[in-house]
Structures are given as structure tokens and as C-alpha cells.
Amino acid sequence: MVKSFFNPLFQIPDTVDKPKKNRPGPEITPEIVKEHGLTVDEFRRILDLIGRTPNMTELGIFSVMWSEHCSYKSSRPYLRKLPVEGPRVLQGPGENAGVIDIGDGLAVVFKIESHNHPSFIEPRQGAATGVGGIMRDVFTMGARPIALMNSLRFGELEEPRTRFLLNGVVDGISSYGNCTGVPTVGGEIYFDACYNGNILVNAFCLGLVKTDRIFLAGAGGVGNQILYVGSKTGRDGIHGASLLASSEFDDTTEDKRPTVQVGDPFTEKLLIEACLELFECDWVVGVQDMGAAGLTSSSFEMAHRAETGVFMDLSKVPLREEGMIPYEILLSESQERMLFVIKPGHEKEALTILDKWGLDAAIIGEVIEEPSVRIQFEGQEVVNLPIFPVVDGALDLKRPTRRPEYLDEVVHISLTEFPDFSRGDTALKKLLACPNIASKEWVYEQYDHMVRLNTLVLPGSDAAVLRIKDTNKAVAISVDCNSRYCYLDPYEGAAIAVAEACRNVVCSGAEPIGLTNCLNFGNPEKPEIMWQFQQAVEGMGDACRFFDIPVVSGNVSLYNETKGDAIYPTPTVAVVGLIEDQKKVMTQGFKKSGDQIALIGFTMEELGGTEYLKVIFDRSEGKPPVLDRKHEKQVQDFCRELIQKGLISSAHDCSEGGLAVAVAESCFSPGCETLGASLTLESTLRNDTLLFGETQSRIVVSFPEERINEIEDLAMAFPVDFSLIGKVGGSHLTITVNGKEVVKQEIEVLKKIWKTSLGNYAGQTT
Amino acid sequence: MKCGIVVFPGSNCDHDCFHILKHVLSQETHWLWHKEEANLESFDLVVLPGGFSYGDYLRAGAIASFSPIMNSIVRFAKAGGKVFGICNGFQVLLESGLLPGTLIQNQSRKFICKNVSVRVENTDTPFTRNCRENQVLEIPIAHHQGSYYIDPFSLNQLEENGQILFRYCDATGKVSAESNPNGSVGSVAGVSNEQKNVMGMMPHPERCADPKLMGTDGQIIFQSLISNS
Numbered sequence: 002m003v004k005s006f007f008n009p010l011f012q013i014p015d016t017v018d019k020p021k022k023n024r025p026g027p028e029i030t031p032e033i034v035k036e037h038g039l040t041v042d043e044f045r046r047i048l049d050l051i052g053r054t055p056n057m058t059e060l061g062i063f064s065v066m067w068s069e070h071c072s073y074k075s076s077r078p079y080l081r082k083l084p085v086e087g088p089r090v091l092q093g094p095g096e097n098a099g100v101i102d103i104g105d106g107l108a109v110v111f112k113i114e115s116h117n118h119p120s121f122i123e124p125r126q127g128a129a130t131g132v133g134g135i136m137r138d139v140f141t142m143g144a145r146p147i148a149l150m151n152s153l154r155f156g157e158l159e160e161p162r163t164r165f166l167l168n169g170v171v172d173g174i175s176s177y178g179n180c181t182g183v184p185t186v187g188g189e190i191y192f193d194a195c196y197n198g199n200i201l202v203n204a205f206c207l208g209l210v211k212t213d214r215i216f217l218a219g220a221g222g223v224g225n226q227i228l229y230v231g232s233k234t235g236r237d238g239i240h241g242a243s244l245l246a247s248s249e250f251d252d253t254t255e256d257k258r259p260t261v262q263v264g265d266p267f268t269e270k271l272l273i274e275a276c277l278e279l280f281e282c283d284w285v286v287g288v289q290d291m292g293a294a295g296l297t298s299s300s301f302e303m304a305h306r307a308e309t310g311v312f313m314d315l316s317k318v319p320l321r322e323e324g325m326i327p328y329e330i331l332l333s334e335s336q337e338r339m340l341f342v343i344k345p346g347h348e349k350e351a352l353t354i355l356d357k358w359g360l361d362a363a364i365i366g367e368v369i370e371e372p373s374v375r376i377q378f379e380g381q382e383v384v385n386l387p388i389f390p391v392v393d394g395a396l397d398l399k400r401p402t403r404r405p406e407y408l409d410e411v412v413h414i415s416l417t418e419f420p421d422f423s424r425g426d427t428a429l430k431k432l433l434a435c436p437n438i439a440s441k442e443w444v445y446e447q448y449d450h451m452v453r454l455n456t457l458v459l460p461g462s463d464a465a466v467l468r469i470k471d472t473n474k475a476v477a478i479s480v481d482c483n484s485r486y487c488y489l490d491p492y493e494g495a496a497i498a499v500a501e502a503c504r505n506v507v508c509s510g511a512e513p514i515g516l517t518n519c520l521n522f523g524n525p526e527k528p529e530i531m532w533q534f535q536q537a538v539e540g541m542g543d544a545c546r547f548f549d550i551p552v553v554s555g556n557v558s559l560y561n562e563t564k565g566d567a568i569y570p571t572p573t574v575a576v577v578g579l580i581e582d583q584k585k586v587m588t589q590g591f592k593k594s595g596d597q598i599a600l601i602g603f604t605m606e607e608l609g610g611t612e613y614l615k616v617i618f619d620r621s622e623g624k625p626p627v628l629d630r631k632h633e634k635q636v637q638d639f640c641r642e643l644i645q646k647g648l649i650s651s652a653h654d655c656s657e658g659g660l661a662v663a664v665a666e667s668c669f670s671p672g673c674e675t676l677g678a679s680l681t682l683e684s685t686l687r688n689d690t691l692l693f694g695e696t697q698s699r700i701v702v703s704f705p706e707e708r709i710n711e712i713e714d715l716a717m718a719f720p721v722d723f724s725l726i727g728k729v730g731g732s733h734l735t736i737t738v739n740g741k742e743v744v745k746q747e748i749e750v751l752k753k754i755w756k757t758s759l760g761n762y763a764g765q766t767t
Numbered sequence: 768m769k770c771g772i773v774v775f776p777g778s779n780c781d782h783d784c785f786h787i788l789k790h791v792l793s794q795e796t797h798w799l800w801h802k803e804e805a806n807l808e809s810f811d812l813v814v815l816p817g818g819f820s821y822g823d824y825l826r827a828g829a830i831a832s833f834s835p836i837m838n839s840i841v842r843f844a845k846a847g848g849k850v851f852g853i854c855n856g857f858q859v860l861l862e863s864g865l866l867p868g869t870l871i872q873n874q875s876r877k878f879i880c881k882n883v884s885v886r887v888e889n890t891d892t893p894f895t896r897n898c899r900e901n902q903v904l905e906i907p908i909a910h911h912q913g914s915y916y917i918d919p920f921s922l923n924q925l926e927e928n929g930q931i932l933f934r935y936c937d938a939t940g941k942v943s944a945e946s947n948p949n950g951s952v953g954s955v956a957g958v959s960n961e962q963k964n965v966m967g968m969m970p971h972p973e974r975c976a977d978p979k980l981m982g983t984d985g986q987i988i989f990q991s992l993i994s995n996s
Binding site: 172179180452 | 779783911
């Protein structure tokens, strides 16, 4: 027996697939099947579908392709219910990334994807390769990547590992993204104890492509050549998809480190440039990234999409180390590799372009008519599998669902339990210092967020905004999910994630045009987790239908739990919006002393699920805020109208920390002068709900005094709730409620607390 | 002005420099590929752009300094041609010996991307002649190995020769430890050779030279070169 060098989980018998004729392969025992993460039923189905016992290599192929990570067997039935169509949609789910038409012959290509488990085990490489993978998904479509974002979740600050993971993940994203020359323009980070044993790293990439140069991942045309491009294949990442991503963490987690891949951003950069050059050639037929399940998934999926087959000779694959067997070559998840299909007769031209960029490349096979993947190694056939059973054979699982019992305990709270305050200064300071609200400057300063000269709004505003060169247009992007809301009510929480991401891009002046999601949940084998999943997908689907936003791509990450403790359901969404006129980009910072401050929308007596309850009372309880979709739509439409008409100077969504935090953030927004503000509120609500409640559908705007009448008339005509609440100016943030001062703080003091809190925590060495 | 922009494998501000020179400032601009020597006689300016040439492997700029194109650039510089290295380009110029000193890891040991202020220290160079004495420019930095180092004696010589072109400062022009983002000796942000025809700086003037983006302070450096050619 030889131990597979990089993977202690696998004992691969010496005899497997060695090209020794007439020598029987190893017997496929129930233990081997189990080690490959396949159930007895699944193995029986394999036997039925192919009519014989698979050999070891073939079993490995089924293992990865039928894994939760690749097959979506638990989630697929629900995902079918998401709205995926719209007039701008050029490509919905099913390809490497979604494509949305933005006019002028251009389209944006985007997707968000998880790299959670690798990042928990090895934060730097895990996060880095997550960025690399999502970029390849975008540029395989023919698009040049122009923006990266990310959505990160870490454990509570008191958890000893959190600081290490935060530093590692940020370093990984920074080192990879910066080197490839694609700016990381924004994102979101939350900390909560539910992520102590399972952090989340969701990476988003957006690319730009001409609508007539979009490439799809199909291996069409019998006789076309299969071209391998990029890094050599090594033994890293074997079974990353099947064993690491498709099971929960336990005591053996540390042993899974070898399943984490190692990234090389320099090769990725060369790959981007070389691929974009290849895409200019009309003999390129199809292309796919070798991501999860490597050469296996790329070859099977490309053949599947084109209804063809593929023949490959593994002896021709560029290898990093000697002695690799077909099992390892096929399952390796070595990074920065692509599979191209090109027309015959153009091999030399292709190799010349790739040589110019110093990349390894080889013709390793061709497209065949028979709908099978046939693989040869050293003259002997080692795999002969029909396409359908491998790609589509895994049965959708109808996993049972059950409403979790914890909900009965946590959703009922009485406000009388929480004494209201007469002064809100301390609470405001605590909220501004808490890592979920504090400035993320320490993070985004480590990301090159300006390269490529498109960044119109620097990180730290509601949405990132990038111009589209050679046009008047710009795109706005926001990633969002409040997982505490989703824990308390997955349906409403997911709907709020959609509403808030849309609100964020609207605040920058954009019209939302498309959405991508990354659905992070616990172990789907537990009915309570499946119930959360089902509820969240329904909530997301209903909200998307209501706001008329197509879901064009996405990713599901299950088994996010450690030793039975699941994360909060975290259905992260990224919404992309379009701004027709670059000159009408709006930012959240107050611009001028003397400007009026107003609130679009109204505040209700809600405290459930708020950051305030968590920070001040350490409670993650209550009903999350109510989302009235119709009202939300009116608020968004009104805000966009104000921006279109050039009537306002700033717009900022009220989210975590409520009205008081939103106004404070507008006082000291990055890129704007620091300005004070005084709010004069009249209300029958409790002070805590008025200042820090998180009622949805609220936007804080500011504008010159002389526009009051015009704006109020518009609000009346719309109609939408609109109230003047104060004025920009002075050196303090002052809030009076019904004539009584409840907050008065020097704005520079608040700014310092907000700005330095996260960096102080992250930089501590003890 | 005829400009050449060098493309090393891993250059990633090459398109940005091209955009500013060609599309914003309407100058004749060409690509220069690292693998080939080039006849640069007809060029007025060669730009070595920012990025991660050769992935910054070994040491930032170290491998790129051995590219065939660098032979041509060294000849061009020796003959008085103007060479401008930005960020990684600055690192390449140091590695190839065209500029004095070295760049080490930032004091924070982290990549830093943000707007900083720099003070113009010498206006009598082709790169700064349109600047006012002690003018403060707001220009972004984006680097991991940007802490300039040179021994005290040589630093003194640079000062005496007027080879220090930019220093990090605060918004009012005051140079201090607080306004030094990366720990550079003497807060040096950009230096030239003795003849003042080769200059390298860590801040990215091409990132603040398009009026459609935020600032335009970087334009003054390119305009100095244009009005000088």
C-alpha cells in the first residue's frame, strides 16, 4: 500500500490503475465506498446506471461529482423556485457565472462563491484560492474581471482563534487580489459566536464583456481539441469538494489541511491576460475553469452541456510531481488551470499565445461523438463512463424539514425587559465601536481598491460604484446579509437581505438589475437546517420576484457546522445595479454645513434582532424587523428619483445601529469632510427604538435648504413618508427627542472610536 | 510626447498608465514588451508601471530587472532619456541600479492602499517643473514593499543633490512620523538619479489624473513631462 502523499485520508492501493495489463484492480469494498462519502444507496444506483462495478478511479469521479458541493442534491429542488429570467438576462444559472446586459453592446458577468471550510483550516490560502476561483469563473465567460468584493463572517472577538482567522483571511484576499490587478472594492464583515467553529468566506467577482464575445463552457464539435492551460497538476486539493466541503467539522478537521489548495496569483494574472487574448480568436469553442473536482468536473460538465463526449490522455497532462496516478490527476484541485476546446488546426496558434505569457499548455484530448468520457493513461483505458450518470445521475434528495424548536424560545421578547435610556451617548459609542458597525478601514486599506481606474466610490459607502469606461454608465454593487435576522426568521431575513442590498445600490443612484447568492447553511441532513434553507430560499425568491430582480448565478455551501453547532443561516446576496449617468453617483457622507437632514420612511417600535440588543444586553432574540415590500419599493423609487433629479447631496441606508448610527456614519464618511449634525426628533416611541431600532425601508438624505419645498411636494405626490429631522453642521452630533437632549458628543470623538476599533482589535498581538 | 509603457508579466497598472497618457492627455503611447530589446531612440518617455512583475517573487522588481527590455532602458537612460518608475516600476529601477537605495516591507508589514499627501521637494526636474515650491499633492499609494531605505550618508547626498523629489507629509505639508505611511527613511516618497532624467516614486500619480475620477493632482507630473518634451 502506498499512502497518497498529500492526503492522509486516503489509502490508495499500489495497484490501482497502474498500466499493468491483466492485473485486477482493487476490490471496491463497502469501506472504500464509505470513505468516498457515498451512501450504500448511491453506490447501488451507480451500479444500476453503469451496469458494472466502477474501478477505483471511476469511484473517485462519482465521489466528487455526486458530492453535495458539485451536485446540489439537497438544494436543487428549492433553487428551481428562484426567479432567473428578465429582459436583461443573457445567461442565468448553470454556466460559470451569470450575465446581464447593460446596453451599449456590453454586459456584466458576476457570481459569488463560498470558500468557507478551506479558509477555516488554512485562512490565508483558503481565502486566496476562493478569490482565484471566482475570478476564473468570470473570465472563462470571456469577461475581464473589474471588481472583487467579499462577504466574511468570523466568530466573536473573545474567541481566541478569531484574530488569527481575520488576519489570515484578509491577508489572503489582499495578497491574491492585489497581485492580479483586480480591485477589491467593498464587502461586509460580521462577527458572531455562531461562526466560532466555522467562518464564512464568500468571494464575489464582476467582469465586463462585449455581448457578442460571451463564451460558454461547452465542448461542442466532434474532433475539436481539448487544450489544457495553466499551472501544472499536483497532488493538492484532492477531495476538496467531496470531503472538505461536503461534511461538517469534527476532531479530524485539522487532518484535512492537505485538501486545501495553494494559490499562485501571478499565474492567475498571466492566465487572465492569456485567456482574454485567446478569446479574441474565433477558433475558441468553449472553456471552463478547473475548479472543484478539477479535470473531472470540467471535462464531464463541458461534454454534458454540448451533448458530446470527451477523450483524454492523462499522460499528456503537465504534472508537478512524478508518479501521479490517474486517480490523483483527475481529482487534483491544483489552482489556476483551465480547459479550452479549440478547433483543430489552430493548436500551434494557441500554444504560441500561451507561450508568450509563459504558461504551461498541452493538447490532452479531443471531443468525441459518443456521450462518454474515456480516459487513457500510459496506453491503457482507465476510465470509460457515460456522461449522464456522472453529471445528472445523483438523485435529488427530498430531505425532511422541521421548524426548529429554538424559535419558540427566542422570538418572544417583551420590551419591558429592557429598560429604556434617557441618555443614549454610551450606547451610541458602544455601537460605533462594535466590530459589526465600526469602520472596516483596517481591512480595505489592505486591498488595492483603485487599480484599473474605475472606482468612483471608495470602500466604506453603502455600495461600491465602478464606472464603465468609454460609456457614461456605472455599476453599483452591494453584498448583504444580516444572519441574526435569518436565525430569528429565515424567510423574512432572506427577504430583508434582498431588500437591503437593493436599497444600498439605490442609495448610490443605481437601479438594481441582477442578483447572485451564496447560501451558507449547516448540515442538510438535519431537518431543522433544511427547514431554514427552504424558508430562506422562499423568502429570497419572493422578494426577488417582488422587486423584479433575476437571480443569475449562485452557490450553495452546506455542512457549515462544527461538532453539531450550526452557523446562523446566512443566505448572502450580492445585488448589481446600473447607473446610466456617472455624474449622478450618490454617496452617503454629508457634504455641507447647513444642509437639511431628512428621513425617507418611518420608524416603528421594533428592537428584535438588533445590534443594540446584542451589544447592550447580549441578546440575539426577538422578531426581526418587519419588511413591507410595497413600502420598501416606494422608498427606493423615491430615493432614486431624488438622485436622478439632482435634488439631494447624500443618501444613506439605515441598517445595523439604526437611525443614530446612520447619521453618525454620514457625518464622517470616507472621502468626505467630517461634519457635525443636530437632530430634532418628535416621537411617541421609546428612545432606544427611535435611535437604534432597525426598522426597514429607511434612508437618511441631506440636501440644501432651498430644495425643501420641491422635495416635500415630490414626497407628497409619490406618496412616501418623509420627515425633516435635522441639520448638518457644528462640531457635535446632538440628538434631542421631544425637546430633551439624549445625545451630545463631539463628532471627532465618535469618529475616532468608529475608525480605530477594528484595527485596534486586529492588530493586538496578545 | 512619444511614450512607451513597459509590460512585464504581472504588471497591472500598465493599462492605467496607458489610459492616462493616451486617452486623457492625448499623447502618442506604445506598449513595450519585456521579452524584447527595443530601439527607444525616438521615445521621449519610458514608464515602468506598477504591479507585481514576476509575482514579486524573490524580491519585488528583482527578476524584472533582468528582462531584455531593461538593457534597452538602461541604454536609453544613460543617453539622457526620461524614465519614470511608479511603485513596482520604482522597485525595478532600484534593482537595475538606475536609482539609489532600496525598498523594504512597510513598517506595518501590511499592504496599504489609501490617499496620502506628498510634498514636492525639488521643482527643478523634468518631472516636477510644473509644480510650485513645496506644493502638496494628494496621491494614492498601494504597496506592500514601499518603505524606502538608504544609508544616512547617501541620504544626505541625495538631499544635497536635490534628488529627493517627494516626501510624505500631512495635508498642510508638514513632514512627520505620523504622516509617513510606511516607515520610509526621511519620509522619502520619490527619488531621481543625479542627472534628474530617471525618477521613481511609490505613490501612483496615474490614479489621480483622470478628471472623471476623484482627484487630479497626479496630472501635474505628467504635464511637467509633456511641457518639457
